[in-house]
Amino acid sequence: MSGLIHIYCGDGKGKTTALLGLALRAAGSGKRVLLLQFFKDGRSSEFTALAHVPGIEVIPQTRTFGFSWTLSSEEKKEAGDYYSGLLEDAFRRSGDFGLLALDEAMSACTTGMIDEARLLALLAEKPAELEVVLTGRNPPQALLDTADYVTEMRKIKHPYEHGVAARRGIEY
Secondary structure (H helix, E strand, O other), rough: OOOOOEEOOOOOOOOOHHHHHHHHHHHHHOEEEEEEOOOOOOOOOOHHHHHHOOEEEEOOOOOOOOOOOHHHHOOOHHHHHHHHHHHHHHHHHHHHHHHHEEOHHHHHHHHHOOOOHHHHHHHOOOOOOOOEEEEEEEOOHHHOOOHHEEOOOOEEEEHHHHHOOOOOOOOO
């Protein structure tokens, strides 16, 4: 069977956690996993654990740009070029992997940091056996139509509504 495309989306907690669970499962079965996180700097707690899991490789973030709505048009262009380059690199390298995990790919699309049409083209051209998982809020309809799995995490209640800040080891 060929590799399928997964989307974990929604406003609830758990999108990255689900992606990481799938990555761990794939690595445990002997598949190699390539993980690219958009907008995240690699300081989240999971990277300490992932460094000890054979078969999982993380594409490092060497730059951070801040929130898209705070960037000037020049900074947005620079960030877009950077993230688009990371996406191209991930797909270029993906032939050696069984799972390509693109965390926050939806946010990268909706903020214009990566081109939706280019992402769709890369998905259409992916190696047949490659499983791809994408996460983020507000996935474009074309990506929903392309995906084989779509799982929505819906927030019903969250402690930040009561002033509880993100906690290391739980939210990051």
